[in-house]
Amino acid sequence: MYLCYIDESGTGQTLNPAVPDSVPVLAIGGFTVPERQVGALAWDFIELKKKFRPALRKDLPLTQVVHHEVKGESLRKSFRRKGRKQQRMAHGFLTHLLRILEQRECTVLARIWVKQDGVVYDDTAMYASAVSALCADFEHYLTERSSSGIAVLDSRNPSDNSHNVHCVTTRKFSADGDQLPHLPESPVFGHSNTHLGLQIADLLVSAVLAPSAAVTYAGDLHGNVHCDPGYVPVRDRHCPQIGKLQHRYQLPGGKWSGGVVVSDGRGRKSAGKLFASPAVADGAPRAGSGRRVSPSDLATVASVPDASAPSP
Template sequence: MHLCYIDEAGNGQTLDPARPDAPPVLVVGGFTVPRAQIKSLTWAFLEAKKQYRPQLRNAEQLSEVIQHEIKGSDVRKNLRAGNHGWQRAAMQFVASLLDILEAHEARVLARVWVKEVGLAFDESGVYPASVAALNESFQAQLAYEHSRGMMVLDSRTKVKNAPNVHCVTTRKYRTGGDMLRGVIESPVFGHSDTHTLLQLADLTVSLLLFPIACHAYLSDLTWNVHCDDAYQPLREHFGERLRKLQFRYQDPLGKWRGGIVVSDRRTRQSSSLMFGTPKVTPGSAAAIPGQPGTPFPERHDAV
């Protein structure tokens, strides 16, 4: 069995020079992990939190360490405006998060939406569409692994939560048959202060994917606080590792899907910018426009 933990970074606020702090992108994503790895991954993540926040080493109760959340937005501030020591600590923290994801057979998946300046952004439609797409990717991985799984979303409000479930439920119970046979139930919701791995999903999205996307696709918007060259090292040092953490698969028409998918509404650039500018050889997966990643063969004996 596999679990999938999903969170988001950004919102539906319009990207406009009058609002320099408006998020330029919305990222909905996280990671999958085999059930057998969950306990070890949790302990490794708690240890990473202690390394970044040394005061947690003196906590008397385990609950103190679990409930103490390190927010990606705070770490990003250290990258942008912190001294050299803070910046180094932030980069080391990101590296440790990738280390534990790699060591525990995790796979990163996300939908990244790049906004257009001055145009309204329909978060209420984009978020459920992202969850639906991520469930399709999750289903493809479950089929490949001969596994079953469940998705855990970071809880928002009931009004916002409900559409994210309905979009999956209708696909599972439609008249034509279950499109998500490996996904044993519609997404459930958790709170990050009680579901530790939702904190890791938050950091994966808000500390890694969000700033990389801002730098890769919107670095020319110097008036926006999130489009900062301080994020360039994230892309340079961790882009290739992020690329390898994807699960990629081919659909019946031979198109590569899954992993980290970018919808660039400004300049229509490919998802490969998330991973730096890798060398491309003819016939490689990275040579397919907008479809980077480490491909996995598609299996048709789906669960």
């Protein structure tokens, strides 16, 4: 049995380059972990939280330590600040976290959308499309291991939750047969303050992948808080580690899939830009037309790591 924890960072709201806090990317992803490693992973993460937050080293109930979250948003603030001590602590935390994931046989998977200026996106459809794609990647991972698995999503609200998994449910109970036979149930939902796996997924997506993608693919948005220069070291230090943790595989036609997939609506750059050293954001942005864009439209620009990325 394997577990897959999934969280998101960003929104599908229209990107306005004139607004400093307009969000340029939507990242949805997380990691897989073998059931036999779940307990060890949890205790490793608890100890890491105690090391990072000295207040948690006191004689506190375990529930209080679990409930206390080190949020990806907090680490992003540390990277934007000028204090070198805070930056070093935040980088050290992520370095140790990724090392733990490697030791506990975890793999990373994600879908990232980079938005065009002024384009109206369908947030609900984007999230559902990402969940469906990630479950397909998880299914392939489970098939290779002749095992079963459960996907756990960070709970949003009842309406969003139902939309996010309905596409997976229909694939499982299709008249043409179960397309996800190694997932005995559609994704279930949890709350991050009680699920350590969801806390880790938040850190992967919110503290590493989303800011790294923003500074790589939307670096032309000068003055945008999500494209702060402080995120460049995040990408250059931690994305290569994530690159090594990807589960990637070839489809029957020879195309690579899985791992971290980027749909760059601005410059059509490959996902390999995240893993290159250094990754350079180049090319002019593509202005939007004000029309609505669906996940199927974005699929035409979905990319995979190029030759500069770690081998799958």
